[in-house]
Amino acid sequence: MRAQQIMSRRVVTVRPEAPIADAIRSMLAHHISGLPVVDSSGKLVGILCESDFLRRAEIGTEHERNRLLAVLLGADRSAGEFVKEHGRKVEQVMTPQPVTTSEQAPLEEVADLMERRRLNHVPVMRGDRIVGIITRSDFVSAVAGPLANKSGYSEDDEQVRRSVLAALAGMPWQPVGLNVGVRNGTVTLRGVVKAGNAHRAVIVACENVPNVRSVEDRLCIQPAHPDPEDDYGGGDFVSLQTEPSTLDDEPL
Structure with a gap:
């Protein structure tokens, strides 16, 4: 998928000289958490987000300052924080030079960008013009679509069975002695699988196969860290070490 397929095309913007x-x-009126900031020519110059209001004098959350700290941090940084915490115009509070993406950017690339940079909003550009915006909620909506479309279950249980086997084939956590049965879209699993993530991965893989209604888990779970008795078949152990003789070794 591409960025343009999930982006919001109706973008509410604000001018840099506007009062905050x-x-x-x-x-609040549009129920959005970020506003791209554009100048009179329509060029993107910043973004105003909820996070820009975390440190504000109105609510007493501004940074505490003393003269020594100001010297250590530098006067310029201290002055910049003061402007952001007390500014009355958008340009004084916004985050300048926001991270952007293009319409044709792969969705995986956008997700990586947002995760790596800890972004909640990414403006989508066409050249130097903003044509959309992607938020984390857009990803939620994108995921909801395929999940909602996974309906209309097939009655061809044999096809479902083949699809389940194909989904598990070659996986390093595939159950040993796997037996798959399907009836009316309900998958029954039998075999031996390791406990923990391997077990969960098998169930999730089956649930993601098209036309699977539910999964009946009858797998035997192998402990992740088996007891020593399990390695040797259990039971008591008898030492084969010969006890030292208490008799006189000298011949009669």
């Missing part, structure tokens, strides 16, 4: 009070009202 107006920007906040716009965010």
